[in-house]
Amino acid sequence: MTAESAATLAARVPDGACIALAPDYSGCSIATILALAARGARELHLVAVPQLGFQGDVLIGAGCVGIVEAAAVSLGEQGAAPRFQAALRAGTIEMRDATCPAIHAALQAAEKGAPFMPLRGVIGSDLVPNRPDWKVIDNPFGVDDPVLVVPALAPDVALLHAPMADREGNVWIGIRRELMLMAHAARRTLVTVEEIVDGRLLDDPALAAGTIPALYVEAVACVPAGARPNGLFGRYPPDRAALAAYAEMARTEEGFAAWLGRQLATPEAVGA
Amino acid sequence: MSARLEELLVVAIAGMLDGLGHVAVGAASPIPGAAALLARERSGGRLRVSLLGSERHSAFTDGGRELFDCAGQGRIDAFFLGGAQIDGEANINLVGVGDYPRSKVRFPGSFGSAYMYFVVPRVILFALEHSRRNLVPRVDFVSAPGSSPPNVYRPGGPHALVTGKAIFEFDRARRRFRLCSVHPGHDVDEVRAETGFDFDLAPEVPSTPEPDAVSLALVRGSVGAAIAETYPGFARRVLGIGG
Numbered sequence: 001m002t003a004e005s006a007a008t009l010a011a012r013v014p015d016g017a018c019i020a021l022a023p024d025y026s027g028c029s030i031a032t033i034l035a036l037a038a039r040g041a042r043e044l045h046l047v048a049v050p051q052l053g054f055q056g057d058v059l060i061g062a063g064c065v066g067i068v069e070a071a072a073v074s075l076g077e078q079g080a081a082p083r084f085q086a087a088l089r090a091g092t093i094e095m096r097d098a099t100c101p102a103i104h105a106a107l108q109a110a111e112k113g114a115p116f117m118p119l120r121g122v123i124g125s126d127l128v129p130n131r132p133d134w135k136v137i138d139n140p141f142g143v144d145d146p147v148l149v150v151p152a153l154a155p156d157v158a159l160l161h162a163p164m165a166d167r168e169g170n171v172w173i174g175i176r177r178e179l180m181l182m183a184h185a186a187r188r189t190l191v192t193v194e195e196i197v198d199g200r201l202l203d204d205p206a207l208a209a210g211t212i213p214a215l216y217v218e219a220v221a222c223v224p225a226g227a228r229p230n231g232l233f234g235r236y237p238p239d240r241a242a243l244a245a246y247a248e249m250a251r252t253e254e255g256f257a258a259w260l261g262r263q264l265a266t267p268e269a270v271g272a
Numbered sequence: 273m274s275a276r277l278e279e280l281l282v283v284a285i286a287g288m289l290d291g292l293g294h295v296a297v298g299a300a301s302p303i304p305g306a307a308a309l310l311a312r313e314r315s316g317g318r319l320r321v322s323l324l325g326s327e328r329h330s331a332f333t334d335g336g337r338e339l340f341d342c343a344g345q346g347r348i349d350a351f352f353l354g355g356a357q358i359d360g361e362a363n364i365n366l367v368g369v370g371d372y373p374r375s376k377v378r379f380p381g382s383f384g385s386a387y388m389y390f391v392v393p394r395v396i397l398f399a400l401e402h403s404r405r406n407l408v409p410r411v412d413f414v415s416a417p418g419s420s421p422p423n424v425y426r427p428g429g430p431h432a433l434v435t436g437k438a439i440f441e442f443d444r445a446r447r448r449f450r451l452c453s454v455h456p457g458h459d460v461d462e463v464r465a466e467t468g469f470d471f472d473l474a475p476e477v478p479s480t481p482e483p484d485a486v487s488l489a490l491v492r493g494s495v496g497a498a499i500a501e502t503y504p505g506f507a508r509r510v511l512g513i514g515g
Contacts (some may be wrong), residue, residue, distance in 0.1 A: 022338070025325070026336075028299070049336065050336060050383075050384075051380070051381070051383065070381060071381050071382060071383050071384065072380035072381030072382065072383045073380055073381060074367075074380035074381075076299070077300075080378075080380070081380075085378055088375075088378055089378075090375075097367060097373075097381055097382060097424060098381075098382075099341035099382050099383070099384055099385065099386035099387050099388045099415075100336065100337075100340060100383055100384040100387070101337065101341075101384060102386075102387070103345070104336065104337035104340065104457040108337075120344055120387065120390060120391055120424075120425055121386060121387040121388075121389065121390030121391055121416075121425075122386045122387060122390070122415065123417055123420065123424050124417035124420050124421075124424065125386040125414055125415060125417060126367075126372065126413050126414040127382060127386055127415070128445070130372065130373070144421065144423045144425065145425060145427070146424060170455075175332075175333045175334075175335070176336035177333070177334050177335030177338075178337065179335070181335060181337065182333065222398070229364055248481070
């Protein structure tokens with residue numbers, strides 16, 4: 001495997017790409033997010049699986065985003081996502097509101113190579129008229145049974161951070177299986193990990209069940225602490241003080257610029 | 273009064289969960305979470321509780337979608353939803369105030385509400401705030417509707433609305449809330465004045481019961497200790513548990 005870094009992963013993401021991102025509690029490659037901001041990515045289409053937090057707000061603040069597709073966008077305990085809110089007010093991003101299981105269903109359709117997926121509920125929600133790509137059809141197997149269908153969603157890139165990978169590029173994600181769904185559905189998967197381990201993850205059935213096989217993975221970069229200030233399951237908790245400091249600074253455009261400038265000032269922050 | 277409002281709400285909500293098989297609680301919901309854990313304790317462990325955000329009190333192993341898949345199959349009996357706005361037909365709005373998409377105030381988004389409200393039999397609406405700001409005549413955006421036409425598949429829907437002042441039940445046939453009890457320190461006139469929609473009155477509207485001693489001891493003991501894993505701030509501030 002060639003030596004990848006957050007910067008080389010970011011270079012693999014073209015402007016305009018549709019990128020699947022995990023929620024804050026799962027596996028977020030913040031190192032690559034910062035590298036995307038550093039390289040000035042533009043017009044990215046973010047797909048939240050299914051909600052978006054810190055990493056989405058940073059990309060929006062850095063001017064990298066054109067479209068946000070999410071069931072919710074917030075910083076959780078730290079409150080509203082300030083750059084998301086500002087971009088909505090300014091009209092600089094297009095928001096495609098969804099509901100959690102609709103995003104899962106759309107990715108599951110892509111996972112199967114199927115054209116769409118039906119989903120119960122949602123009919124009568126104002127989400128439906130605002131999503132021209134969703135349709136309500138008659139259940140072909142029922143009688144007078146309207147059902148929502150959502151088109152398959154195959155992101156160009158799934159971007160995630162995980163505890164470990166082996167040298168073949170198999171990536172262990174444990175029970176955080178939304179990361180598996182992202183990798184299955186996306187055309188390409190880019191991963192940062194805490195460590196590259198010896199041996200083959202697929203050889204141990206206990207580990208293999210929670211492992212994204214290398215066949216889905218385009219590139220892996222070893223970036224210890226690559227999810228910080230978010231936490232990483234089983235490894236480290238979120239840095240609440242750092243996230244609170246971000247939420248405070250990002251309330252203004254100037255504050256966000258100062259925050260980002262500080263992040264990008266250190267070479268390791270951009271994975272160079 | 274000897275019990276805090278939060279403790280009274282925990283015990284009142286737990287009473288709505290007695291006898292169920294599986295209760296799920298979403299993120300950022302310490303009071304419903306504690307209520308579910310109390311109901312589990314009182315059931316002798318028969319009630320299964322899935323707390324999102326908890327490692328110890330959640331048994332899901334298939335990622336973010338599993339809660340929804342489980343609910344779609346009818347494996348979840350009760351769930352909690354909030355709403356920046358809730359109206360008299362139990363429509364809820366988690367998206368924003370004003371004309372969507374250029375909302376004057378934007379909230380995080382609908383999360384799973386547009387689905388869970390349809391498939392979970394007993395959805396309890398929970399809002400600590402009780403004012404005309406959040407209890408409105410008509411929501412500005414329907415994240416999830418309170419009722420559906422008869423041909424729409426809908427085994428689930430609103431069961432009750434619990435606020436910081438009162439408890440309402442939802443009558444699905446009449447599509448209206450009915451005031452069932454008012455918390456100590458508040459009265460029906462105040463509730464009417466602070467509610468932006470019309471509602472029915474139960475034949476008698478008693479005071480919401482103070483928690484019984486056994487339940488209160490559990491809330492301040494083992495239940496509080498269990499909820500502290502996911503909500504340490506809540507456990508410390510409200511229940512006096514932890515450092």
